[in-house]
Amino acid sequence: MFIFFCRLIILFVGFIFFFAAPCAGNDPVLRLATDSWPPYSLGQEGGALESGYAFDLCTEVSQRIHCKLKADLLPWNRVLACMKNGTYDITFPIQRKPEREAFMVFTNVVLEDRVFIWHLKTCKNSLPGWQTINDLKPYTIGIVSGYTYRDKMDQAIENDIIKTEKVNSAESNFKKLLGKRFDAFLESESVVMSFFQKHPEYRNHITHAPQIVSKDVFRIGISKNSPFAEMLPEINRVIQEMKEDGTIARIMTMTK
Template sequence: MNEVFRSFTTMTKAMLYLALMYFLSLSPAFCQDMKTIQLAAFDYPPFYSEENGEVQGIAVELVRELFARMDIQTEIRMYPLKRALAYLEDGKADGLMILIKTAEREAYIHYTDPVLTVQGLIWAAADRKDVKVNFDRLEDLIPYKIGVTLGYSYGQKFDDMLKQMHVDTGNSDYNNFRKLLVHRMDIFPANEVVARSLFKKHPELKGKFVHSDQSFIEWILHMGISQKSSLVHRISDINTILADLKNEGFIHKTVRKYTE
């Protein structure tokens, strides 16, 4: 009888143990290290671009290094920005590396600590001695013909000022720099990292422009995490690793790789 009881007790413990392990395996905290996460990207060189079916860029290198340190595999897919944000809202994507924080997006996205801060500068052709890119007030720029890129916002104050200016709209930053070079416009506002990456990719542009000493805006870029993703429970870990990547110079080195 004792033998049967001991056998039953042993079997019961084994079943309880297996049941416990099964329920733990369903927990995000338990299975996170083995999970492959889905990250969204959008066409925004040099942060994201797609060549020969492969997504690459500054943001791609950062997320791969970050999540490798967390033993998490990543799948990165390109979408139009509007769809990428919709996937974060629906929980179809776990996150997006380079994102500006807005009140509207905070309804469905949690943000990490800042990843990178980039400056918006005023650019002009180097041979335009009649154009002054430095300004005391934004309004000092109103007399100039200015180029902008279709679909871009340069900050509310700058966007409002554009209503008082002669504006030439181009379909890409690259095309606007080409127009700036041949004096089809006087000035062009552009993200410094994007501009320098274009100069590296297109040597005919390098050394042909000057820029303002001061920025007209600073864009603070975060990683956005879908509120429906299990990554929400790991944001503190992500922030810790982001701090390590900054302190080690990894982020700075990655940006330089695409801009110098």
């Protein structure tokens, strides 16, 4: 009888351990991998994520699910590889795409960021008044390698309907535009506003066409090989809570 009860206790403890949430341990850690992309993620690539919207948002999420955050900056292709093999648990910001759903689950939308075509204020052609993809055919547009601009714009880029020039970072687009090496570039509004904060002198030189290209719809991506994938409903609840109590709006208006 004593042996029976010992086995029963062991079985019960094992049952609790198996079904415990990922944050139930002594030192629970939520591992975030993202690439360098001010103002969302700032720091030295290959090192720790130091600040930015991604750091602040994911720190808040981790605290509300009672975890510690470990956040690192990696090249984007490596970030995706880490999501595939589960080396890290989450990435942010990211947009949901069919090919990514093979190895990640995605939260509800955390935030949206408008994308515009940015050009020099001295631009004399008809680019500022563009309305359709066909209007962009005469121009060369700078884009960041690996980023998605959604729907018709992505299709136009993929099918070479418009001429594009790829760069490895958003900052390179600014330098090339100011050097008149192409006509314009595609970028999120918050990224450009962050650049203007760092280089206020460029506000007098760069503006955007009124037409909105798309809206970046950013979510948290969770590796399917991470135990946190099972916590998707709880993380969605936390994100909604952060929207309702103004936390996300507050973070997005902070100066980085």
